[in-house]
Amino acid sequence: MSEFIAQYGSLLIENTWITIYQTTLSTLFAYILGIPLGVLLVISQPHGIWPHKSLNACLGWVVNVGRSIPFIILLVALIPFTRFVMGSAIGPKAVILPLVIAATPFVARMVESALMEVDAGVIEVAQSAGASIRQIVWKVILPEGLPSIVLGASITFITLFGYAAMAGVIGAGGLGDVAVRYGHYKYQSDVMIATIIILIILVQIIQVLGNGISRKIDKRLKNKIGGGKN
Amino acid sequence: MIEIINLSKFFSTESGDFTAINDINLTIEDGDIYGIIGMSGAGKSTLIRCINLLEKPSEGKILIDGVDITALEGNGLLELRRKIGMVFQKFNLLMQRTIRDNVAFPLEVAGVDKKQRLERVDELLDIVGLNSKAGSYPVQLSGGQQQRVSIARALANNPALLLCDEPTSALDSLTTNSILKLLKDINHKLGVTIIIITHEISVVEKICKKVAIIDESRIIEKGLVKDVLKNPQKEMTKKLLERGELIE
Ligand SMILES: Nc1ncnc2c1ncn2[C@@H]1O[C@H](COP(=O)(O)OP(=O)(O)OP(=O)(O)O)[C@@H](O)[C@H]1O
Numbered sequence A: 001m002s003e004f005i006a007q008y009g010s011l012l013i014e015n016t017w018i019t020i021y022q023t024t025l026s027t028l029f030a031y032i033l034g035i036p037l038g039v040l041l042v043i044s045q046p047h048g049i050w051p052h053k054s055l056n057a058c059l060g061w062v063v064n065v066g067r068s069i070p071f072i073i074l075l076v077a078l079i080p081f082t083r084f085v086m087g088s089a090i091g092p093k094a095v096i097l098p099l100v101i102a103a104t105p106f107v108a109r110m111v112e113s114a115l116m117e118v119d120a121g122v123i124e125v126a127q128s129a130g131a132s133i134r135q136i137v138w139k140v141i142l143p144e145g146l147p148s149i150v151l152g153a154s155i156t157f158i159t160l161f162g163y164a165a166m167a168g169v170i171g172a173g174g175l176g177d178v179a180v181r182y183g184h185y186k187y188q189s190d191v192m193i194a195t196i197i198i199l200i201i202l203v204q205i206i207q208v209l210g211n212g213i214s215r216k217i218d219k220r221l222k223n224k225i226g227g228g229k230n
Numbered sequence B: 001m002i003e004i005i006n007l008s009k010f011f012s013t014e015s016g017d018f019t020a021i022n023d024i025n026l027t028i029e030d031g032d033i034y035g036i037i038g039m040s041g042a043g044k045s046t047l048i049r050c051i052n053l054l055e056k057p058s059e060g061k062i063l064i065d066g067v068d069i070t071a072l073e074g075n076g077l078l079e080l081r082r083k084i085g086m087v088f089q090k091f092n093l094l095m096q097r098t099i100r101d102n103v104a105f106p107l108e109v110a111g112v113d114k115k116q117r118l119e120r121v122d123e124l125l126d127i128v129g130l131n132s133k134a135g136s137y138p139v140q141l142s143g144g145q146q147q148r149v150s151i152a153r154a155l156a157n158n159p160a161l162l163l164c165d166e167p168t169s170a171l172d173s174l175t176t177n178s179i180l181k182l183l184k185d186i187n188h189k190l191g192v193t194i195i196i197i198t199h200e201i202s203v204v205e206k207i208c209k210k211v212a213i214i215d216e217s218r219i220i221e222k223g224l225v226k227d228v229l230k231n232p233q234k235e236m237t238k239k240l241l242e243r244g245e246l247i248e
């Protein structure tokens, strides 16, 4: 065991960090792009607060196209574009671009379904109070939908772990790369198992964290709020 | 004064146009508590929602102090809505905001600065008797308390008119009485005109001065509550008086 750690410890730690770095950054950027898209998808619906049929159909179509391409194909197809934008086609940093492109439509749908849960009655109250569309989005739809968005974020994060590992296979570094290089090509199943264990632990941590934060900020959950603090 | 003149609303549905309210004429004087009663599907909500243009009328006019509001759009529409309070059957509180911030919502929307907001919220919570709950969240309040919050919220911008769409239908009879009493006090002390939708005759008896009976999208009878109840003209009104409420 200690021998294993001495030999592969730093390799595993370094690549774990690469995976975390890739996943975190791409989740972040995917949300920066995906939240506005999700909001637009919700408000432009026929019964939304800003009905725009053609915009809604167009966005929905783009998002569906994005979601229907398997990541590994997207990754390869984007190689020229990634090289053009990031300077290199594949590498620990460059892979963030295809990850963001793959995750954004996914996030847009996650955010859309989180925001669809916001009670129509509450939005109607805001309208009857004379709130503008912008005010309804910022003061009602987003804050009321936030706990669900956070829950969705942990799912996105976990999905991106999987994508990042796939990218590793074709040279983006990280745990996927380690698993393939050592586990597959060099028949070192102990390294393979170690990467799997690390991934499982990371996924568990993210899930627990996501659930915890969502519960913490969600004021609909009665049992966890202390009596009326002023 | 609110004058509703030849007001109709058609919804286009798959099976053609549906007339939700048909040629409604109604005058509501300042300071009235005006009840509108009718069966489920009669068009009550559609009518009241036309008054703050949550529904856009298809035909007719609504004059508020002599000015037709039905053509308002954009900022003019938002300004109008800020001057009219609305209370719903479901309390519709913002679940992620404290009671204080729920009541402050219309003030925020109207751009009132923070210090004034807090002062006004205190006044409003005093009116509805919920100052002790300012820091609580909606989920911690009973239905009756939540409805009080929603009334406080509807009063935030000092509206001259309060629209209430079945404000007590989700409440038990004791709580109903306390909410009706609150509305009556608000009308009396603040001089707010109230239009209240209901399907219970007891609500009309308890607080309304005038009443209109709406049946199948038309108003079939209207007048002072004491006259209409004593001397009902239409079958529907008689039926309603016998049964106490208008549910099939
Ligand atoms: N957006 C809409 N599209 C189509 N039809 C509608 C729409 N809104 C209301 N209606 C129809 O108009 C009629 C009147 O509806 P409304 O909500 O005004 O009734 P109501 O008197 O408030 O009933 P309730 O007591 O059940 O609340 C109903 O038959 C309803 O189905």
Ligand SMILES: [Mg+2]
Pocket (backbone or CB within 6 Å): B044, B045, B046, B165
């Ligand atoms: Mg109704």
